[in-house]
Amino acid sequence: MKNKKIYYFHHCIIIMEINMDKLIEKIDNMSIQIINKLDTLEARILNIEHRLGYSNACLQNENLKELKIEKLESNSKDIHNALQYRDYRSIIYLMKKIYKNTENGSHHYPIRITGKRSYEYYENKQWIPDLYGHHIINTISLNMQNLFLQHNNLDEFDRESFMLNQQFIYKLTDDKYKRLLFKNIVEEIRINSFDMVRH
Secondary structure (H helix, E strand, C coil), X not given: CHHHHXXXXXXXXXXXXXXXXXXXXXXXXXXXXXXXXHHHHHHHHHHHHHHHHHHHHCHHHCCCCCCCCCCCCCCHHHHHHHHCCCCHHHHHHHHHHHCCCCXXXXXXXXXXXXXXXXXXEEECCXXXXXXXXXXXXXXXXXXXXXXXXXXXXXXXXXXXXXXXXXXHHHHCCCHHHHHHHHHHHHHHHHHCECCCCCC
């Protein structure tokens, strides 16, 4: 009986040692994975820092209107021309009038494409990363919406046009519509880009 207890105890110790070895092996594997992920993150950070350093070196040459939330100015004729479309073309039309600078050597807009789904916008004399372009589309939508609201009144438009304009202006708050709008903005930027950053 005593020998059985010793055998059982000894067997339990062996099983615990085996489980301990497996646990140590798992911890070692996880440590290697964590180190690899940290190395990858560090490489990405260095890449971003390098790109930002490159961007900052070029700041002196940029002659662009900054992309920021602000009250935009435009004449009534341009607003009327833009609101004839009541779709993405209204935004592109005003972007060309307000933001586009064809005399700037490297970029015509304060937006540039840096990857498949990554962008940068120009503000405070620097290029700021905007993964997926959320800041860009929200800024443009809000600025254009406010600009249209300033001019869309019954003194400038008949009642029917005023109502149709209001419907379009309201759509600029809809996330689904903003995604569709952003695709057209990206295409406009792509057409007017000289030097997309390549990875």
